[in-house]
Amino acid sequence: MAENDAKPTLPKKSGPYISSVTSHGMNLVIRGIVLFFIGVFLALVLNLLQIQRNVTLFPPDVITSIFSSAWWVPPCCGTASAVIGLLYPCMDRHLGEPHKFKREWSSVMRCVAVFVGINHASAKVDFANNIQLSLTLAALSIGLWWTFDRSRSGFGLGVGIAFLATLVSQLLVYNGVYQYTSPDFLYVRSWLPCIFFAGGITMGNIGRQLAMVSVEGGLTAF
C-alpha cells in the first residue's frame, strides 16, 4: 500500500562497496557482463532444445552437442542480449517514462520461465503445419509482452529487434555463413521472428530490473 503512493525513490546513497559499484561506467559494465552471460547461457540451453528435435537422438557426447553450432553463435547472442538489456532502460530514460509495471524479480523470473517455455513448446510440440506454429508462437509472444511489459516502447523495440535479427540471420544463411541443421527450412523461418521478439522482451525485462536494482544501490537485492 505504502509503496504505491510513495514518491519516486531518491537515489540512495549507500555504502562504499555499493557506491563503487554504482559509479556510472562501472555499473554499466557490470550490467553488460551479467546480461552477456545470461544471453550466452540461454542461447546454449535453447540451442540444446532445438538440437533434441532436429539432430541425433543419441548425441555421443553432450558437451559437443552443446557446442555443436558455430562457436560464434553464443557470444553473438550474449552480445545481442547485453545490447538489448542496456537499450531498454536507456530508452525508458530517454522517453522519460520509467517502466513501472511489475518491477520485481519474481516477475522477471516468471518472464524468463515463459520464454523458455515458448522455446520448449516450439521444439517439443508437433504442429500440423508451419502457419499454425507461427500463429501459436506469435500469440504466445504477444501474451508474454502483455503479461510482463505492456509498454508501447517495449513492443516497438521488440518488433524492431525481431525484424532486424531475422533479417540478419536470413542474410547469414543466404550467404552461406551459417546453416540450419534442420532440413526443414520453413520450420525454422516460421518460429524465428517470434522467438526473437520474445527474447527481446525478456532480455529487456531483465535489463530494466538490473538497471533499477543498481539505481537503488542494492545489488544486494539481486
Place this chain on the structure above:
Amino acid sequence: MTLTEKLRERISRAFYSHGLLCASYPIPIILFTGLCILACCYPLLKLPLPGTGPVEFSTPVKDYFPPSPDVVSQQGDPSERPDWYVGAPVAYIQQIFVKATVSPWQKNFLAVDVFRSPLSRVFQLVEEIRNHALRDSSGVRSLEEVCLQVTDLLPGLRKLRNLLPEHGCLLLSPGNFWQNDRERFNADPDIIKTIHQHEPKTLQTSATLKDLLFGLPGKYSGVNLYNRRRVVSYTVTLGLQRYDSRFLSSLRSRLKLLHPSPNCTLREDSIVHVHFKEEIGIAELIPLVTTYIILFAYIYFSTRKIDMVKSKWGLALAAVVTVLSSLLMSVGLCTLFGLTPTLNGGEIFPYLVVVIGLENVLVLTKSVVSTPVDLEVKLRIAQGLSNESWSIMKNMATELGIILIGYFTLVPAIQEFCLFAVVGLVSDFFLQMLFFTTVLSIDIRRMELADLNKRLPAEACLPPAKPASRSQRYERQPAVRPATPHTITLQPSSFRNLRLPKRLRVIYFFARTRLAQRLIMAGTVIWIGILVYTDPAGLRTYLTSQVTEQSPLGEAGLPPMPVPGGVLPAGDPKIDLSVFPSDPIQLSENQTQQREQQAGLETLTEVTWGAEDEEIWRKLSFRHWPSLFSYYNITLAKRYISILPAIPVTLYLNPQEALEVRHPQEANRYHPFLSSTGGKLSAEAQPDQTSSRLHGHRDVTLYKVAALGLASGILLVLLLFCLYRLLCPKNYGQNGLSHSRRRRGDLPCDDYGYSPPETEIVPLVLRGHLMDIECLASDGMLLVSCCLVGQIRVWDAQTGDCLTVIPKPRLRRDSSGIFDYQESWDHSPDGKNGLDDSFESSHQLKRMLSPPQPPLFCDQPDLTSLIDTNFSEQVKVAQSEPRLRAVGGRQKEAGYDFSSLVGKVYEDEEGGCGGRRRSLGDESLSGFDKSSPLPSWGGDFESSVWSLDLQGNLIVAGRSNGKLEVWDAIEGTLRSSNDESQSGITALVFLNNRIVAARLNGSLDFFSLETHTSLNHLQFRAGLSPAVPICLDVGVLGCLCSPLILSSAPRLLTSASRGPQVFRLEDSCCLFTLQGHSGAITAVYIDQTMVLASGGQDGAICLWDVLTGSKVSHMYAHRGDVTSLTCTTSCVISSGLDDVISIWDRSSGIKLYSIQQEMGCGSSLGVISDNLLVTGGQGCVSFWDIGYGDLLQTVYLGKSNESQPARQILVLENAAIVCNFGSELSLVYVPSVLEKLD
C-alpha cells in the same frame, strides 16, 4: 453507476463476507479444504507411477503376425493389447543361448580351461548361423535377407568399431572380441584381459560391451577364474528385420539337431514385446534443470516479499502448498473425467506453476497486512480480501482468457496443457480463497495474541531492576521476534551480509546454512543410492522384476518355478527364487557339487537347464537394448522390440579339445584349477564367502570402490567437521549460557551470535553537573548542557573543557556553591587547570595574552586579582562565587584557547560590549537587557531550564517559568531576556536571528534577535488548544537545520494534537496543518528534501511532502509514543517508548529491521553519517550500519561497573558523540569506526 462499478462493488462485498467467514471458522474450513484436496487427489492413486522402465507384452509364438500400423483396424482383444503395440517392432531379437562345459574335467586342468575351449566353439557356431539358409519352394532365404542391417556406428564410438558389426547383420557374439577370427582367439594369451579391456573402470549404469556381446549379465557367463561350476554360458544375439517364422524354425531345429540339449526346459511359446519409454538423457536434462532453477528462483523471489506476518516461512510454505496441491487437484480432476495426461509431467510442471503463479497469494497477504493493525482480525482479513478482490478477479479473467486463446490453437499438446491450466487455475483460486486465507487469518491472529501477551505498558520507560534488564538483554535475540510483531528483525539476509569481513561472511554462511554438512549428507545419500542401484544383485534387478510383474501380461512370461526337489538343501530359502531370481549359481553349484561327490578324480560336469535360464535377457540391464541400438543411432524410445524365445545350445567338449586350444603361455601363468575335493568342504562350510568370491572380478572391484568411497567419505566428514570446529568455535544457535559474553555480559549481537569487536575508549567525561542533565545543545564547537537544577554549563566540544558555568541564580548566595566550584575544578580534565598550576599560570597567561588583544580585555585587571583570591582563599569567596567562577572559567578558556573564537565573536557583536562591561563591573549579575527590568531572583527559584539552543556563542534557554534568556556562551553573561509570558517554554529553535519558542499553553512565540541582543517579540498565537499537556509539547519543535534551505525558504514546524503545522520562519505564516495522526504529535523531523516525518502518540509515523502538504506514507511503528525520529537520505529511524529503534525504508515505508534497546535508552540514538547509527546502552554506545543492520562495534565508556543508561545522544559535526549518562556527559570520538566506513 456503471456496470463495472456495480460488479466491482458486488465482488468486493462477496469477498468481504467470505473473509469474515474464513476468519471466523478457520479450523472447519481448513479441514473441509483438506478433505476436498484429498478427494480430488484420489483418482491419482489409479495412475501408474511414472518411470522409465520398459513395459512388456507377450503374445504366443503360434500364428504370430506383426501388428498392423493402424490402430483402428486392429482386431482381437483390445483390452489386452497395450497402446504401443502398433506397427512392426524395431527389431526381433533372436538369442541363441549356449552353455558349454568341458567334460569330463580332469584335476590337472587349469582355470582357463574352463572357458577357453567353450569360447572357441563360438566361431564355429556363428559360422553355422551365418551360413544357414532355408530352402523351400519359394527359393533360398539366407540370414542376410531377414536380419537387421546396421550401418555405421555413431562417430563417437570409434574405439568400438572393430568389436561391433558394421554394414551388415546385427549379429553379436563373444567372438566379436576377436573380430570373429578363430586365429586371433588362439593367439590371444589372456582372454580375460581382452574381454575386460572395454569395461569401464568406474561405476556404470548402462550396459557394458561385455554384456552386449555375451548377451547375458557378466556374472552368469562363467568366464572367470573362479568358476566352480565349470559351465560357461553365452549367447549369440541376432537382430532380425522381419519375422520369418519358417526361417527361424528351421534355424532352431537345425541348431537343436547339431547341439542337442536333452534336459532343456526352456519354454518356446511366447514372444515378448518390450516397449521402451522415452528416455531422459543429459542433453534433455539440461533444459529441464534450467526450467526448474528458474522456477525455484521465481518461488524464492516471490515468497521473499511476504512480510509483516508472524511466520514468514509458514506462510511461504502455505503458498507453495496451495500451488502444488492445486496442481495435484487439477491432475486428479482431469483423470476423474477421463483425461489421462499424456504430457510429460516433469517437463510441463514448472510452466504450470509459473502460469498459475504465486502472485495472488502474495497480493492477498500484502493487502491484509496493510490494513490497520488495531482492527479486529476478522475485519482485517475481510477488508484485505475485499480490497484486492477486483484485481484478483481481473487477473484470473485475464489468465483464463489467455488460456482460452491457447486452447483455440488446436494443437493437441497445447490444448491439453491449457485444459490442465484451466482446471489448475480454478482449483488454485478455490484453495486461495479457502485454504490460504484461513491460514493467513490464523497467522495474523497468532500475531495479535503474541502482541497482547507481550505488550508493555505504555509508561514502562522507568528502568527495571538491574537483573531483570540483564536477563531480558541476555536473551535478546530470541525475545525480540515474538515480542514485537513488527520486529521482524533483519529479514533478508542479503541486507546484512555485505558489511562483515569477507572471510567471516563466508564462514557464517557455511555455519548458518550448515552447507558442508548438508552437502556431505546429500553426497552420501546419492553415493549410497548409486551403489544400491548399480549393485547387480540389488535394487535394479528388483526393480526390473517389479516392473515385469507390474506389466499387465508380464506374469505370463514367468513360468512356474520348477523346484528341483530333494536337491536343494533344506536351508535354501525359496523366496530368493521367486523374487530375486538372481541367485542361480548357488543353486546350480549345489547341484554340481552333489554330483561331484559321486564323481571321483575325473569329474563329470553336466550342463543343466533350469528356471534361472528362462528368458535370460530379463536379467540384463533394462538399458541393454536401448544402448545397443543407440550405437547405431536407432532409438527405442516410444518403440518396442520383440524378443523371440531363445534357442538353447549345449556343448560338451572333451578334455582333449580343451588341451588343444590351450595357449602356451597360459600353462605357465595359471596354476592348476583348485581341486574340487579340497575346496568342497570349505565351500560348504562358508557358502556365503564362496558365493561372494564367485561373483568374480567385476563385483570385487565394485565392493572395493564402495568401501573406498565410504572410507573417503567418512574421512571427508571428519575433516570438514574439524575444520568447522576450528573455524567457528562459537556455538551457533545456542544463544544460551555457553555464549562467551564479556564480563558486562550483555553485548548486543546479531542473529549469528556474532558479537562485534568491543573496544574500550576512554571518553572525555564531562563532570560538573550535580543533577541529571536535562537539555543538551551543540553547534559543533561548543556544547551546552543544563541540569535539573538549572545550571548551564558550556563545554568545549573539542577538548571537553568546561568553559563557562552559568549557575542557577538561586545558587548565588548558596554556600554549597563552593562545593560546586570545587567540584568543577577537581574534575577538570586538564591538569593544568588544577589549583596549583592555574594559580601561577593564569598570571602569565594573562600577561602574555593581554597585550595583543587590548580591546577584549580592557577591564580584566581587577578580575585577575579576584581570581587570585579565589584560588587562594576558596572558602571566603562564597558571595561572589558564581560570578567569579564564571569569569574564571572564561579566563581559563582564554588562557589556552587562543581566543580566536572569542575575538571573532567580539568583533561581531561589539554592540554588546557595553552591557558586558557593565555586568562585569557590577557585583551582582546585572547583565540584563535594557528592555527587560531585572527580575527578582525569588521568582526564579522554582524555574528550571526546559529547553536550550545554541548558535554562535549565544545560548538561548527557555525556562519553566516562561522566561527566555540569551546568554553569552563564552563569557557566561546574560545578554537579554524576555519573560512576557508565564507559560513554560518547552521547545526552542534558534536560527539566524530568529528564536521560536513553543510554550506550554500551546502558543508559539517568534522572537527576533537584534544585534544589540535585544529580543523583539513577534508573538504568534498558533491556534492551539491552550491546555496542551506537558508531555505533548516537549520536544516537538523541529526545524530545518540546513542553512542552505533556510536562506531560500525557511519553514518551521510545530505540532499540536491535531497534526503538525508548518510555518514559515520569515513571516510566521502557517502554511499547512497536516491532518492524519490520531493522537498528539510527539516527534517531528524535517530536512532539505522537504520530506517531513512526524511521529505521534499513537505510535504511528507519517511522512509528508512539505511542499504540497500531502501524506506520503503512514507506518505503524511503535507501541506507545514515538519518542524520536530522524531520517537519512534513504531511511527513517524512529524510536519509541517501547525501547525499540526501527529503521524504515524511506521511499516505500517498509520496515527494514529494528533494534531492541535497553530499558531507558530507547530514545538515545544519533545518526553520524548516512550509514552509521549510534545507539546508547547501559554504559556503552553501539554503532550500527544502517544499510545492512549490522552491529559494527560496541564501545564501553569508562570502566565503572555502575554504568548508567545513555539517555540522550548528541552527534557533533566532528564525528564526536556526546552521551548523557545522568549527571555526566561523555564525549567520545569515534575515528576508528568512521575510518572503516568512509
